[in-house]
Amino acid sequence: MTRKHRGMAREETGTAANGRARPVADGHGRTHLDAAGEQTDGARTQMSSENPAWGGRMRTTGGAGSTGGTAPAHQTTVRRMNLALLLKNLLADGPRSRARLAEDTGLTKATVSSLVAELGERRLVSEGGIDRGNIGRPGRMVQIDTSVVRCMGLEINVDYVVAVITDLTGRVRYRRRLSVPLRDLGPARGLGEVADFARSSVQESGCAPEQVETLHVSVPGLIDVEAGVLSYAPNLHWRQVDVVHSLLGRLQWHHARVSVDNDANLGAMAEYTTGRSAGTRNLLYLVGDAGVGAGLMVDGRIVRGRMGFAGEVGHMPVGRPEKLCGCGRRGCWESAVGLAAVVDGVPGTAHAPGDLGSRLDKVERLAAAGDPQTLAVLTEVGVWLGRGAALLANVLDPEVIILGGHFAALQRYLGPAVRTEMRERVVAEPQTVRVEFSEFGSEAPALGAAHAGIDLLVGDPTLVAAR
Ligand SMILES: [Zn+2]
16 A cells, blocks of 8 residues: 555545545656655656647646745756645545555655645645544544635537636535537637636636636637647637736736647547546547547647647548538548537528527437437438547557537437447457446536646645735
8 A cells, every 4th residue: 555655656546525536646656755865666767748638738827936035946846846746645535644645645744734724825735634544543533624725627629618727636615607609709819708708607616816826717729738729629729829918918817827738629628627428538529519639638638749739530531522621621430429510410500590509409309209310310410420430440459439418418329320330340449448438428528627736736836925
């Protein structure tokens, strides 16, 4: 038991306060040092606070200062790593006394006490009841403080926005979805609406803006994560939008870490951190909405490609070659399996009022009633979905393919055709690639966005200012 926590050399899965397993991202094979810089086990040390699962490349916005003041740089780094180590241990294995934390991490009791005091000042941990375990004298339990720090995920989509606010354990404290015609509004007015939505969501959730330490924003498009800029979102028709600075300018949350990422990457993050297949290190998440995108996790890290644009699977030529896609080309996968293909294919829903989501409800009702035309459309969508998924399985060899967005909402009708196509077309033993449907529905990107914030803070607790 004790050995398991030393060095955090591999991914570990623990149970968060919401009762869900939550892999604690590390995976750098780094070890930890005590406060004096003395290495406490034999592994090689990497001085990196970069977040491993999410990728951690973001422009710094706002800031809480670092530990150490005038301390030499490497001591500051060591202390930051040890703060992260304690936080990861508490998240993975729950509250414990300082003595047991020292035992479990291999740090000295004095170091643990000092680190716990600092984490307490940053409102990341608090004291709980008495630990009467068998190590040392009974002592006060140290636990994750869930009362102050909040991580917010926002999803911007073609005609709606979603907000999710979690505490540090990943427990969802607030969720909200609102129809907003963002494509029609354009980026300037659209981001104004998004900022208003974020502000009122925080207010409704009962927390103060100052408690929101991270705001990760999901957009369905090509994102330069480092610059915080949306390069191109084909279905929104937005190009070159500085999402991070536009939102920060409107919100004035200068204490918060604000970042933008692609919706499928963040959906993959939600599945990896808190989904049914949490901790699966080679995972492909396919999100179906107005567009279709992929979030690819290889060996516990999101794959972004050379320019950060990896995962644009919606424009693979899979489907009927004559069908026009939102990108202007013909025969793209998303013109065969995207939400518009589903809604437009079912009689009576193509031009019905409401956003795509509410029209999807109508499709579901027709399918549940056994309407033959609707079922035929869904079967065809399932066939194309299965063919594209099989193609990706052959290229990428994931352990699991998770289908989210409207694919999950329609799983009863799409599932059989998807599984048949996978069985027939995956070259490796097809049963070795699991196909699952996401349980998060359209909330996955916003949820993953909140979890990306948690991983950022857990990777570097000094990002949170002392209070
Ligand atoms: Zn296309």
